Every structure is written in structure tokens, then in C-alpha cells.
Amino acid sequence: MLKKVAILANGGDVSGFNAVIRAIIKTAENNNVECYGFIDGYRGLLNNDIIRLCTSANGNAIGILPKGGSIIGSSTNANVFNYPVEENGKTVYKDLSDKCVENIKKNEIDCLFTLGGDGTQKSARDFSLKGINVIGVPKTIDNDVACTEITFGYNTAVSVAADALDRLHTTGETHHRIMVLEVMGRYAGWIALESAIAGGADVALIPEIPYDINKAAEKILNRKALGKEFSVVVVAEGAMPINGSISIKNVRNNGNGVDNNKLGGAGEKVAQQLQELTGLEARCTVLGYMQRGGTPTAYDRVLSTKYGAKAMQLALEGKFNTLAVIKNGRLDSVPLEDVVGENKVIGAVSGNTPESNLKRVNMDDDLVKTARSIGINLGD
Numbered sequence: 199m200l201k202k203v204a205i206l207a208n209g210g211d212v213s214g215f216n217a218v219i220r221a222i223i224k225t226a227e228n229n230n231v232e233c234y235g236f237i238d239g240y241r242g243l244l245n246n247d248i249i250r251l252c253t254s255a256n257g258n259a260i261g262i263l264p265k266g267g268s269i270i271g272s273s274t275n276a277n278v279f280n281y282p283v284e285e286n287g288k289t290v291y292k293d294l295s296d297k298c299v300e301n302i303k304k305n306e307i308d309c310l311f312t313l314g315g316d317g318t319q320k321s322a323r324d325f326s327l328k329g330i331n332v333i334g335v336p337k338t339i340d341n342d343v344a345c346t347e348i349t350f351g352y353n354t355a356v357s358v359a360a361d362a363l364d365r366l367h368t369t370g371e372t373h374h375r376i377m378v379l380e381v382m383g384r385y386a387g388w389i390a391l392e393s394a395i396a397g398g399a400d401v402a403l404i405p406e407i408p409y410d411i412n413k414a415a416e417k418i419l420n421r422k423a424l425g426k427e428f429s430v431v432v433v434a435e436g437a438m439p440i441n442g443s444i445s446i447k448n449v450r451n452n453g454n455g456v457d458n459n460k461l462g463g464a465g466e467k468v469a470q471q472l473q474e475l476t477g478l479e480a481r482c483t484v485l486g487y488m489q490r491g492g493t494p495t496a497y498d499r500v501l502s503t504k505y506g507a508k509a510m511q512l513a514l515e516g517k518f519n520t521l522a523v524i525k526n527g528r529l530d531s532v533p534l535e536d537v538v539g540e541n542k543v544i545g546a547v548s549g550n551t552p553e554s555n556l557k558r559v560n561m562d563d564d565l566v567k568t569a570r571s572i573g574i575n576l577g578d
């Protein structure tokens with residue numbers, strides 16, 4: 199019998215965090231289960247920073263469905279299995295997961311819900327190996343969590359990017375310019391590809407297809423020859439030229455075994471090169487955190503609510519150590535082990551951890567075929 203459950207939100211925030219949290223709480227309350235939240239993701243679990251969550255009168259989880267952010271915070275650099283600790287004036291990395299296990303036991307938490315991406319679910323799976331009941335919910339605007347068709351937060355990010363493209367379109371057309379929009383997408387180009395289709399872009403450069411800038415320039419020059427003296431280009435932050443490398447803004451210190459590169463500059467680089475190659479003026483806009491903040495789309499509110507309700511249902515059914523997923527358009531679940539463990543289903547690709555298993559754009563995907571079919575140049 200479940201009595202107490204706890205939620206943690208981890209990694210970069212997305213629109214829809216609160217909608218998932220609300221659905222878990224409501225489903226828990228409807229089944230007489232008490233719900234708690236650890237503040238700032240795994241860091242709160244480590245520091246035993248925990249609060250009661252409820253939707254009753256004056257409860258702290260009222261009216262949160264359309265709210266951006268996360269009422270229980272989130273942490274982007276809290277790998278408790280490899281956590282930075284100051285010792286004799288030096289930073290050393292330690293496995294503090296046993297302290298987290300102790301906190302879960304002390305608070306008598308019967309199941310921990312981990313809302314996050316690949317790195318978060320990797321830690322969740324490692325906690326399951328330590329005997330903790332966990333259930334993951336796949337989050338990330340990049341839509342790159344393996345074994346699910348869609349993550350929450352992604353649809354909102356695409357909508358924000360598509361809106362930005364509409365706006366860039368009119369100013370680009372007025373001034374006969376190439377308008378480059380840099381969107382997020384570290385290892386996967388889903389946002390770039392889908393927003394390019396939604397926003398009528400002419401070129402989309404994604405991490406999965408190292409680009410030849412001459413091909414993109416050719417597309418723009420062909421448009422120019424037809425009298426269309428402006429073009430709209432979407433560049434994923436992780437896009438890179440053939441025989442080149444990703445654009446890194448700076449290197450952080452978030453611990454060993456994680457990708458410490460802060461990306462930046464991919465869009466500007468493309469804009470400069472296209473200006474030189476086409477003779478048209480080019481301008482770059484970096485959309486950045488606009489894609490993560492603010493109210494979720496109706497789609498993301500529904501998806502997040504479905505995910506939250508499903509996660510709590512899985513807990514009630516005792517189906518622990520799983521990830522709630524969308525499979526063939528329906529709610530389902532898969533063992534965390536299949537997502538981030540040694541037996542992962544999809545072949546490993548480069549990602550946030552050496553063991554990561556990110557879902558990247560496949561060349562057979564309908565989005566790739568559709569983009570090519572309507573003449574969006576993918577840099578190849």
C-alpha cells in the first residue's frame with residue numbers, strides 16, 4: 199500500500215513541469231496518498247529539502263497548470279553519484295547517493311518520481327539498483343529521451359520557435375535579408391526541424407547532419423534568382439559543419455562524466471558565412487531560454503497531465519523502476535533499464551553521459567522526408 203510519494207524535477211526546466219507535478223498530486227490525493235516534493239531536484243534529495251504538496255484550499259499546488267517553471271525548482275548540475283564537494287580548498291567529486299537513500303527512507307517515501315531527461319533518468323535507474331522505488335517522467339525541450347515518442351516541454355519550445363520564425367519572416371522580407379534563428383538542440387535537431395516546417399524556413403541545420411554551408415548558400419541563391427531576396431534559416435545550437443566541430447561558448451565545471459560544454463555561436467557562424475557566400479545581408483537571433491520559460495501550450499498541458507497521471511497509476515500498480523512513455527501515440531511504460539541502463543534498446547550515441555542513449559533524428563523520420571519533399575535544405 200502506497201502512503202507517501204515524492205517528486206523531484208531535475209535538469210533544465212521546460213514548460214509543463216508544473217502540469218506534471220499537479221497531475222501526480224491530484225491522482226495521489228484521489229487515492230489517499232500523500233505527496234511531497236524535493237526542492238531543486240537531486241540537490242534537494244541530498245540536502246533533505248522536502249515540502250508537502252497539496253491542492254486543497256490554500257495548498258501550494260493550486261493554479262499551477264498554466265504556470266511556467268517548477269514550483270519545486272530544478273537543478274542542472276546535481277549528479278549525486280558524482281557530486282562536487284570542497285575539501286582542503288579543492289573540489290573533489292564524491293558519490294553521495296547513500297545519503298539520498300537515507301533521506302528517502304527517513305521520510306518514508308514509497309516511490310520517487312523523477313521528472314527529467316537522460317541524465318536524470320540515469321540517476322533514477324541507479325537509485326533503483328539501490329532498492330529505491332522510482333518512476334521516471336521524460337522531460338526535455340530537445341525531445342531526445344529514448345523509448346518515448348515525445349517528451350513534455352518539446353511542443354511548447356517548437357511553438358515558441360515557430361512564432362519567432364513568423365516574426366523573422368516579415369522583417370527579413372522587408373529588408374531583403376537572411377534571417378538565421380538559433381534554437382536549442384544539443385545533440386538532437388527535433389526543435390530545429392519541426393519549427394522549420396511549422397515556420398516555413400528555407401534551410402534547417404541539425405546536429406545529425408553535418409552541414410556543407412555551400413549547399414545552404416545554393417538554396418538561398420536559387421531563391422534569390424527567383425526574385426525571393428530573403429531567406430529564413432534555422433540552426434540547432436549543436437549543428438556543425440562537415441569536418442568541423444560544435445560551437446562552444448565556454449566550458450563549465452558540472453562534474454566528471456557529464457558534458458561540460460556550454461554551446462553557443464552556431465547561428466552566428468552560419469549567418470556570417472551565408473552573408474559572404476550570397477552577398478545578402480544576414481542577421482542572427484538566438485532564441486535561447488525563451489523556449490523553456492512561460493506557459494505551456496494546450497498540447498503540453500494535456501501531455502504533461504497524461505504523463506503525471508500515468509506515473510502515479512504506475513506507482514499504484516507497483517510498476518516501479520519504469521519510465522512513463524508514449525508509444526504508438528498511447529501512454530505506456532518501459533523499464534528504466536531499457537532507457538538508460540546497460541540493455542538500452544536503441545544503440546548508444548554521443549550524449550550527456552558516456553552511457554547515454556539519446557533519441558536523435560533518424561533519416562527515415564517523416565519530418566526529414568517532409569522537409570526534403572518541400573525543398574527545405576538540410577545542409578546536404
Ligand code: F6P
Binds near residue numbers: 210340384461
Ligand atoms: O537540455 C536541454 C537544453 O535546452 C539544451 O538544448 C541546452 O544546451 C541546454 O538545455 C542549456 O541549458 P543550461 O544553460 O540551463 O545548462
